[in-house]
Amino acid sequence: MACFSGTLVEGKSKLRYELQAKEVMMLTRPVEPIPLEPATSTEAQLNVRLDYRWLDVRNPKVSAVFQFESWLAQKFREYFRMNGFVEIFTPKIVAAGTEGGAEVFPVIYFGREAYLAQSPQFYKQMAVIAGLERVFEIGPVFRAEAHHTVKHLTEFHGLDIEMGFIEGPEDVMDILERFFRYLSKEAEGDESLKVVRQYYDLSLRVPDRVPRITIREAYEVLKERYNKELPYMEDLDPQAEKYLGDYALKEYDSDFIFVTEYPWKVRPFYTMRKEGEPEWTYGFDLLFRGLEIATGSQREHRYERLLINLRDKGMKPDRFQFYLNFFRHGAPPHGGAGLGLERIVKQYLNLENVREARLLPRDPERLVP
RNA sequence: GCCGCGGUAGUACAGCCCGGCAUAGUAUGCGGGCCUGUCAAGCCCGUGACCCGGGUUCAAAUCCCGGCCGCGGCGCCA
Numbered sequence: 001m002a003c004f005s006g007t008l009v010e011g012k013s014k015l016r017y018e019l020q021a022k023e024v025m026m027l028t029r030p031v032e033p034i035p036l037e038p039a040t041s042t043e044a045q046l047n048v049r050l051d052y053r054w055l056d057v058r059n060p061k062v063s064a065v066f067q068f069e070s071w072l073a074q075k076f077r078e079y080f081r082m083n084g085f086v087e088i089f090t091p092k093i094v095a096a097g098t099e100g101g102a103e104v105f106p107v108i109y110f111g112r113e114a115y116l117a118q119s120p121q122f123y124k125q126m127a128v129i130a131g132l133e134r135v136f137e138i139g140p141v142f143r144a145e146a147h148h149t150v151k152h153l154t155e156f157h158g159l160d161i162e163m164g165f166i167e168g169p170e171d172v173m174d175i176l177e178r179f180f181r182y183l184s185k186e187a188e189g190d191e192s193l194k195v196v197r198q199y200y201d202l203s204l205r206v207p208d209r210v211p212r213i214t215i216r217e218a219y220e221v222l223k224e225r226y227n228k229e230l231p232y233m234e235d236l237d238p239q240a241e242k243y244l245g246d247y248a249l250k251e252y253d254s255d256f257i258f259v260t261e262y263p264w265k266v267r268p269f270y271t272m273r274k275e276g277e278p279e280w281t282y283g284f285d286l287l288f289r290g291l292e293i294a295t296g297s298q299r300e301h302r303y304e305r306l307l308i309n310l311r312d313k314g315m316k317p318d319r320f321q322f323y324l325n326f327f328r329h330g331a332p333p334h335g336g337a338g339l340g341l342e343r344i345v346k347q348y349l350n351l352e353n354v355r356e357a358r359l360l361p362r363d364p365e366r367l368v369p
Numbered sequence: 370g371c372c373g374c375g376g377u378a379g380u381a382c383a384g385c386c387c388g389g390c391a392u393a394g395u396a397u398g399c400g401g402g403c404c405u406g407u408c409a410a411g412c413c414c415g416u417g418a419c420c421c422g423g424g425u426u427c428a429a430a431u432c433c434c435g436g437c438c439g440c441g442g443c444g445c446c447a
Binding site for chain 2: 018020032033034035036037040041043044045046047048103119141143145146147148149150151152153156157158159235237238291292293294295338339340341342343344354364365
């Protein structure tokens with residue numbers, strides 16, 4: 001690595017300029033030839049690039065991803081603070097997983113069993129109940145699922161929001177929708193994104209009204225337009241998500257679509273069930289170009305109902321007593337959502353793999369560098 | 370976790386199906402040279418590899434088994 005100083009003059013080279021060096025300072029001398037050429041690093045396979053990430057990211061096209069990610073996180077913070085949300089910082093070492101399932105990483109905490117937080121879910125709700133009213137957090141989340149896909153990481157960054165005194169899940173969707181509209185507008189003119197724009201198309205289709213369809217409507221659309229039949233009351237599969245992304249684009253000129261009123265059986269116990277139709281919920285997903293980037297819902301804020309929900313899920317209330325306690329002294333109607341930072345970046349920049357949107361990705365096999 | 374495909378120089382590929390006909394090929398990189406205001410390009414020379422462990426066979430990069438790793442899909446999910 002070296003530092004050159006001199007005069008930049010016009011030259012005959014491809015770049016049209018050349019530096020007439022007056023001084024060359026050798027900063028450090030490599031101990032071996034470079035294994036990955038920064039200028040062409042993206043021609044190598046992703047796993048090789050990740051092995052030599054410090055070289056790969058010297059490629060301006062790669063570094064642009066992280067400049068954009070930094071910008072995006074900043075805009076998230078900016079937008080929600082602007083709207084009265086308070087940034088919170090919740091523990092990542094926790095006593096229980098959100099659903100109490102096996103998808104958490106166990107850690108030994110002074111001889112006791114603890115886990116790496118798979119979401120700030122419980123604590124952001126607590127913060128709302130505590131009177132912070134509207135909160136958000138940007139923080140790491142951990143998932144111990146052995147996924148081998150282009151959209152899963154075992155460690156990623158969650159963009160979480162939670163808001164109190166809502167009228168319904170629409171309030172949460174409204175603000176998410178507005179956030180992406182804001183993002184799109186900001187991305188258009190931002191000078192700091194100049195380099196990023198050289199490599200990536202930053203235009204976003206966010207119509208005045210982002211489509212919202214119930215999952216029951218989605219079943220119909222899938223069946224009629226795409227000849228894709230999903231079992232009733234089941235979750236969308238990846239192909240279905242892609243179809244719905246296509247549907248949103250063609251029918252609404254939108255990169256986004258909300259799918260609402262998910263079945264109770266595929267949603268966590270803290271989700272509020274639909275009034276009069278307890279088999280359905282006020283839970284929704286947000287699809288961005290056919291990929292789930294956010295999950296949200298109105299939460300159940302009534303203590304007795306939470307107990308019923310837990311029982312219906314076959315879960316032991318005592319394991320979640322610390323969480324249930326939050327609701328013992330009154331809780332406002334509230335709701336929120338969790339978004340995946342890397343997934344948003346992946347979809348926004350049309351990257352092929354979420355790993356590209358993470359400086360040092362962790363997956364079931366990769367632990368270094 | 371399950372299924373499919375794969376693992377050959379620093380990198381990207383070919384060869385493997387039909388085992389010996391290979392001193393394992395090509396491109397690029399790297400080292401040197403020629404050429405040339407410089408760089409790049411072009412040309413020449415050189416450098417450097419069969420994932421690991423078993424098995425089959427006279428003979429394995431090539432066939433079989435196991436492991437590890439990689440890619441993708443699924444389940445699941447942000």
